[in-house]
Amino acid sequence: DIQMTQSPSSLSASVGDRVTITCRASQYISSYLNWYRQKPGKAPRLLIYAASSLQSGVPSRFSGSGSGTDFTLTISSLELEDFATYYCQQSVSFPLTFGGGTKVDIK
Amino acid sequence: QITLKESGPTLVKPTQTLTLTCTFSGFSLSTNGLGVGWLRQPPGKALEWLALIYWDDDERYSPSLNSRLTITKDTSKDQVVLTLTNMDPVDTAAYYCARGSGWRTPDFDYWGQGMLVTVSS
Numbered sequence: 001d002i003q004m005t006q007s008p009s010s011l012s013a014s015v016g017d018r019v020t021i022t023c024r025a026s027q028y029i030s031s032y033l034n035w036y037r038q039k040p041g042k043a044p045r046l047l048i049y050a051a052s053s054l055q056s057g058v059p060s061r062f063s064g065s066g067s068g069t070d071f072t073l074t075i076s077s078l079e080l081e082d083f084a085t086y087y088c089q090q091s092v093s094f095p096l097t098f099g100g101g102t103k104v105d106i107k
Numbered sequence: 108q109i110t111l112k113e114s115g116p117t118l119v120k121p122t123q124t125l126t127l128t129c130t131f132s133g134f135s136l137s138t139n140g141l142g143v144g145w146l147r148q149p150p151g152k153a154l155e156w157l158a159l160i161y162w163d164d165d166e167r168y169s170p171s172l173n174s175r176l177t178i179t180k181d182t183s184k185d186q187v188v189l190t191l192t193n194m195d196p197v198d199t200a201a202y203y204c205a206r207g208s209g210w211r212t213p214d215f216d217y218w219g220q221g222m223l224v225t226v227s228s
Binding site for chain 2: 034
């Protein structure tokens with residue numbers, strides 16, 4: 001199985017901050033990396049697919065980059081609705097695996 | 108508008124079999140490249156993928172649960188059913204169904220609201 005490691009596991013930030021979350025795969029996954037945001041008590045929402053493609057309807061403050069084993073999700077200017085937990089997921093091979101999550105809370 | 112919704116029991120006893128149904132609308136599971144998957148999330152923990160079934164009846168399972176899982180589809184009813192046998196308290200989790208797109212390298216672009224299943228005697 002491909003292990004996905006996210007860092008940090010949590011961070012504190014303020015509205016308007018630029019936030020960066022990283023995800024590392026245990027082996028090469030090309031660009032088969034997806035990012036989700038999950039608000040408390042809600043289902044995850046797809047933000048970025050194929051490492052850098054913005055899902056339809058997702059605000060442009062979200063961006064993704066990386067390929068191979070190292071990936072980044074950036075939120076250019078944090079808004080209130082972005083205080084949530086973020087997950088990466090590899091889709092290059094089965095079993096599909098997720099990172100452990102990064103919780104973004106209010107400083 | 109694409110929607111998915113999970114249904115089934117919210118409480119099961121240890122050793123029982125859990126059967127969950129995902130009823131969806133706004134797309135067809137006969138469309139090339141699409142699938143419907145099941146995922147779960149124990150309280151306070153990360154997401155875990157369980158199973159996925161494709162438009163062409165290809166089934167994929169998590170190896171750690173493979174012997175306990177079965178996924179089926181009824182295209183005429185727009186439903187996907189997951190069964191998980193021999194339930195244990197560690198299987199307590201929110202269970203989600205989601206649409207898988209991207210052919211054999213799926214992301215999950217639409218999700219159901221999820222349902223909490225508790226395993227307790």
